[in-house]
Amino acid sequence: MKKEIEEREREQRIGRRVGVETIRTDLLETFAYAYPKNPVEICTTTGEFSSVCPMTGLPDYGTLAITYVPQRLVVELKSLKYYLLQYREVGIFYEHLVNRIGEDLVAVLAPRRLQVEGRFTSRGGLSTVARWCWPVVD
Numbered sequence: 001m002k003k004e005i006e007e008r009e010r011e012q013r014i015g016r017r018v019g020v021e022t023i024r025t026d027l028l029e030t031f032a033y034a035y036p037k038n039p040v041e042i043c044t045t046t047g048e049f050s051s052v053c054p055m056t057g058l059p060d061y062g063t064l065a066i067t068y069v070p071q072r073l074v075v076e077l078k079s080l081k082y083y084l085l086q087y088r089e090v091g092i093f094y095e096h097l098v099n100r101i102g103e104d105l106v107a108v109l110a111p112r113r114l115q116v117e118g119r120f121t122s123r124g125g126l127s128t129v130a131r132w133c134w135p136v137v138d
Contacts, residue, residue: 017052017054017057017089017090017091018089018090018091019090019091020090020092020096020100022086022089022090023083023086023087023090023100023104024083024086025083025104025107025108027079027082027083027086028075028076028079028080028083028104028105028108029075029076029078029079030073030074030075030076030108030109031073031074031076032072032073032074033070033071033072033073033074036070036071036072039069039112040069040070041067041068041069042067042068042069042070042074043065043066043067044065044066044067044075044077044080045063045064045065045066046063046064046081046084047063049061049062049063049064049084049087049118050062050087050088051087051088051090051091051092051097052088052089052090052091052092053091054091054092054093057091060094060120060121060123061120061121062094062118062119062120062121063118063119064084064101064116064117064118064119065115065116065117065119066080066101066105066114066115066116067114067115067117068105068109068111068112068113068114068115069111069112069113069114070109070111070112071109071110071111071112072110073108073109073110073111074109075105075108075109083104084101094118094120094128094130095130097118097130098116098117098118098130098131098132099132101116101132102114102115102116102132102133102134106134111134113133113134113135114133114134115131115132115133115134116131116132117129117130117131117132118130118131
């Protein structure tokens with residue numbers, strides 16, 4: 001009982017966070033890539049990415065880079081921005097974050113290849129880079 005009370009008090013102190021199940025992929029809009037025979041690499045970067053540490057409830061900040069080669073579809077940037085903004089209140093580890101974003105984008109775009117890289121700000125003297133690639137090469 002004491003542990004439950006302490007957990008509830010901790011959550012009240014650090015604010016509200018939501019689960020990854022609240023992320024809506026239907027926000028992602030696409031348009032047709034007019035040159036499917038001519039591969040082009042698209043790299044979209046945001047230096048204002050934030051999510052929430054699932055352990056502490058504190059905000060995590062970083063730079064997110066999404067690099068892909070389209071097959072037939074390109075993601076519309078405004079919709080990508082709104083998709084990424086959803087993570088501001090989501091409690092998720094870095095490693096899970098890049099996996100989730102990568103899997104969502106592969107499902108929507110079906111690209112030739114895709115990489116999601118998160119460079120997260122230093123915490124306790126440790127900086128973290130998490131990178132997810134598709135297709136997976138063993």
